Amino acid sequence: MAFTAADVKNLREMTGVGMMDCKKALAASDGDIDKAIEFLREKGLAASAKKADRIAAEGMAYAGVIDGMGVVVEVNAETDFVGKNEKFVDFVKGVAATVAANKPADLDALMACKYAGSDRTVTEQQQEMVLVIGENIKVRRFAFFTEGVSVPYIHAGGKIGVLVNLEVSGGIDATEIGKDVAMQIAALNPRFWDKSQVTQDVLDEEKKIMMVQMANDPKMASKPEQVREKIVVGKLNKFYAENCLLQQEFVKDNSMSVEKYIASAAKALGGTVTFKDAVRFEKGEGIEKKQEDFAAEIASMVKG
DSSP, X not given: OOOXXXXXXXXXXXXXXXXXXXXXXXXXXXXXXXXHHHHHHHTTSOSSOOOOOOOOOEEEEEEEEETTEEEEEEEEESSHHHHTOHHHHHHHHHHHHHHHXXXXXXXXXXXXXXXXXXXXXXXXXXXXXXXXXXXXXXXEEEEEEOSSEEEEEEETTTTEEEEEEEXXXXXXXXXXXXXXXXXXXXXXXXXXXXXXXXXXXXXXXXXXXXXXXXXXXXXHHTSOHHHHHXXXXXXXXXXXXXXXXXXXEETTEEEXXXXXXXXXXXXXXXXXXXXXXXXXXXXXXXXXXXXXXXXXXXXXXXXO
């Protein structure tokens, strides 16, 4: 499979590896991006497959507790300016209130619900907002928790919305614990909540890459396979600590894991807290952003 300069640039953005090494990786992988990433990781050049930071849409991610129910939503707009518009923010909060009132099964069901405090459906209210604001506005996704104690956190005015769900006993207020955990999730975006969620195929892939890395290292290659296997086990513990929320170092106190922080903070309050689940929405993640060439646009307008 052939590859282009754009493929080389894309691979570089995804891995942070130099242009020439990306070119070699693509050549060795017949232009397959995923195989090229694996090739670079095996060579020890790419620590992990970083996703390209091309966050596309603007708008807002919002999390809140409404009538005891935790809700998180994302609503997109075309520009960052609209994301700060008071009418737009009110619309987003209204969408969250509609979710809390109706507990819809999916996005289609939500769009058919009566928008909170209105006779219009969410679809109709969304269309009205497009007319009022003058931009394309779209409710993208939502999630909610009906059980346990939910703690919301909104980062950077709606860039990231996190909703943490806890099981709390002993009559304690776990708001601060939940917020600390939510801030950790917002900052580090862990792949898994707990190491028990890491699937065997993920572990097998990590082990394979680690073994190839050691085989490519002259110092490690000479060691017996049993020794290399033990080193892999140690490296997997590091993988858990980097990728699993509860096993991560707690950002506010790196002497303990998040799991230990939750337990000790709850004990100090005279109760117990168990992390159950969480949702993290980052505004526009996974949507291809339109690249505007303003210089070319202005030039064309002048010629016209």
